[in-house]
Amino acid sequence: MAVFTEVGFAEADALVQRLGLGALQSLRGIEGGIENTNYFATTDQGDYVLTLFERLSFAQLPYYLELMRHLAERGLPVPAPVADPAALPGAAAHPLEQSASAPCPLLHTVAGKPAAVVQKLSGRSELAPTAAHCTALGTLLARMHLAGRDFPRIQPNLRGLPWWNETVPVVLPYLDAHQAALLAGELAYQNHLAESAAYQALPRGPVHADLFRDNAMFEPPRSEGEAPQLTGVFDFYFAGTDTWLFDLAVCLNDWAIDLPTGEPDAARTDALLGAYEAVRPLGAAERALLPGLLRAAALRFWISRLWDFHLPREASMLKAHDPAHFERVLRHRASMPAPRIAPAAPLVAAEPAATA
Ligand SMILES: Nc1ncnc2c1ncn2[C@@H]1O[C@H](COP(=O)(O)OP(=O)(O)O)[C@@H](O)[C@H]1O
Ligand SMILES: N[C@@H](CCOP(=O)(O)O)C(=O)O
Numbered sequence: 001m002a003v004f005t006e007v008g009f010a011e012a013d014a015l016v017q018r019l020g021l022g023a024l025q026s027l028r029g030i031e032g033g034i035e036n037t038n039y040f041a042t043t044d045q046g047d048y049v050l051t052l053f054e055r056l057s058f059a060q061l062p063y064y065l066e067l068m069r070h071l072a073e074r075g076l077p078v079p080a081p082v083a084d085p086a087a088l089p090g091a092a093a094h095p096l097e098q099s100a101s102a103p104c105p106l107l108h109t110v111a112g113k114p115a116a117v118v119q120k121l122s123g124r125s126e127l128a129p130t131a132a133h134c135t136a137l138g139t140l141l142a143r144m145h146l147a148g149r150d151f152p153r154i155q156p157n158l159r160g161l162p163w164w165n166e167t168v169p170v171v172l173p174y175l176d177a178h179q180a181a182l183l184a185g186e187l188a189y190q191n192h193l194a195e196s197a198a199y200q201a202l203p204r205g206p207v208h209a210d211l212f213r214d215n216a217m218f219e220p221p222r223s224e225g226e227a228p229q230l231t232g233v234f235d236f237y238f239a240g241t242d243t244w245l246f247d248l249a250v251c252l253n254d255w256a257i258d259l260p261t262g263e264p265d266a267a268r269t270d271a272l273l274g275a276y277e278a279v280r281p282l283g284a285a286e287r288a289l290l291p292g293l294l295r296a297a298a299l300r301f302w303i304s305r306l307w308d309f310h311l312p313r314e315a316s317m318l319k320a321h322d323p324a325h326f327e328r329v330l331r332h333r334a335s336m337p338a339p340r341i342a343p344a345a346p347l348v349a350a351e352p353a354a355t356a
Pocket of ligand 2 (some may be wrong): 032034035037209212214215235301304305321
């Protein structure tokens, strides 16, 4: 769990009352997560999650909170952030109709930090998913991609290629020569891939970008033979505008990987991919670039885990994730045949030489 900032009962109570959620009955720091401070807040009206954002700014947060609201409004099982009625502008019917610079009613302040309150999902995370769980996740992921097409805000994935280029030199000194060669070589490959015309033409939109098995909740099947019920997905705070294929690769690298070895699991891969494609079939270019994006997704989490592990932040409850896992996943992914990458066409055709 992570609690980086302690929240007093009285301050949390004042917030939930202001949001019209009733009186606070209990406030409990959550074990799980590594990025933000999270509490379960139970009021006389229901169960909620209070998140204090430790790195994201007031300016960056409306993208994530409004994305969650957008998806929830389209019937996806995503917890809707609770708006402050006092911050809702009288005339504007909907926060998405406000200008990007208007205050966001879904964003609050607690202990001086940006904060949000979302509904608590029922169920629990399935940390040993079967093909049936992967099927449910694949279907939901494709539906989320399609439902995000009309989301009006654009914000880059803040843990994308520029962040990898910035962070790799910071973590390299902690690695042995063998690891450093893998990390630097993969980063060079990903820079090359990102410059290609095929990569630049990939379909994109708002993506979750961290939809691991611990960011989804399931209820067990009600009867034998029934599929597990995916009750929702949460933790959109690494989301951003990026390729749908990267999001799919992040999911495959967690849901369809054997944790002890880092090897892909064929049955779970087929289930996740098959369910995704039943809703949104991949294009030919996406199919060709999937191996490269699986490497990208492994690299992304190897870098962030190295960074969190070797440069930890102060927290009263924090359990860093194991970086070696994604080193193993990357080695497996990089041992597969790599896609051929054609360089990007110049954006502007060269001017013909002037004639005298
Ligand atoms: N909406 C929610 N419903 C139920 N549990 C949640 C919800 N949001 C967070 N949690 C719980 O809090 C834990 C940490 O949340 P998470 O968003 O992963 O943290 P972080 O922001 O640090 O990544 C989760 O593992 C889960 O148990
Ligand atoms: N899913 C990432 C890091 C973010 O973890 P979370 O528990 O805060 O969602 C990883 O496993 O490295």
